[in-house]
Amino acid sequence: MKVGIIGGTGGIGQGMALRLSQNHSVLIGSRIEEKAQAACELCEYALKVLGLPFDLLPTTNQGVVDESDIVVFSIPAENLEQTIKGLTGLEGKTVISLMNPMVRTDYFRYDPPAEGSAALKLQKLLPDSKVVAAFNNIPAGKWQKLSEPLDYSVCVCSDFDDAKKTVMELVESVSELKSLDAGPLAVSPYIEAITPLVINIARFSKMRDVGVYFK
Numbered sequence: 001m002k003v004g005i006i007g008g009t010g011g012i013g014q015g016m017a018l019r020l021s022q023n024h025s026v027l028i029g030s031r032i033e034e035k036a037q038a039a040c041e042l043c044e045y046a047l048k049v050l051g052l053p054f055d056l057l058p059t060t061n062q063g064v065v066d067e068s069d070i071v072v073f074s075i076p077a078e079n080l081e082q083t084i085k086g087l088t089g090l091e092g093k094t095v096i097s098l099m100n101p102m103v104r105t106d107y108f109r110y111d112p113p114a115e116g117s118a119a120l121k122l123q124k125l126l127p128d129s130k131v132v133a134a135f136n137n138i139p140a141g142k143w144q145k146l147s148e149p150l151d152y153s154v155c156v157c158s159d160f161d162d163a164k165k166t167v168m169e170l171v172e173s174v175s176e177l178k179s180l181d182a183g184p185l186a187v188s189p190y191i192e193a194i195t196p197l198v199i200n201i202a203r204f205s206k207m208r209d210v211g212v213y214f215k
């Protein structure tokens, strides 16, 4: 499976690239190809030091769309509209949203767009793509800590059963992640809102990399 990450140079994008590239072809995308190249070199170095296999290439965000079966949007949610305007060819693709719009005051507050969630906005902007919300609640630091297993629950929701199934398989291919079918994309606001909750817990309870495991 070829997975491309738009905004793959960020903390979460690089973390996902480190884990996913061990058993999938992964493209790190950026607005600036040289930035993708630098992120790729960092990931390759970390993987080589540990003697882990990888299949990883840098490209532009448009290169991600052109070459990937699954496209991950890993950018700040407020930049969604502007980013999509610059891209062509997303029709028919499975598109993952892991974006969690939030604002920080004296605590972190979920701040969804008018559509109800970042994933619902993405689906509205891309009516011919199959949007799946997934990987929303895993901290970047844990993706990047290759010496530790990733043992979180991953809530997955979508209005497209085939795309949801594909993404659930992708989830299960990573370390000890457990995928859970959370239903249609209308459920995505609840999934996105978990992230400000766990960040507040981490901050006020003085914990690090808090995530969720449902059982």
Ligand SMILES: NC(=O)c1ccc[n+]([C@@H]2O[C@H](COP(=O)([O-])OP(=O)(O)OC[C@H]3O[C@@H](n4cnc5c(N)ncnc54)[C@H](OP(=O)(O)O)[C@@H]3O)[C@@H](O)[C@H]2O)c1
Residues within 6 Å of the ligand: 006, 007, 008, 009, 010, 011, 012, 013, 029, 030, 031, 032, 035, 036, 073, 074, 075, 076, 077, 079, 082, 083, 098, 099, 100, 101, 135, 136, 137, 138, 139, 140, 141, 195
């Ligand atoms: N950090 C976490 O622990 C975490 C966990 C779960 C979900 N998330 C979600 O994942 C997404 C990415 O998080 P992150 O922490 O990796 O974010 P980030 O580092 O702030 O941004 C990720 C990438 O987005 C691109 N970007 C930044 N500003 C942009 C703009 N104006 N237009 C287009 N692209 C822009 C940049 O890539 P280029 O400059 O290379 O184009 C940047 O490296 C967010 O929506 C967040 O809610 C984060």
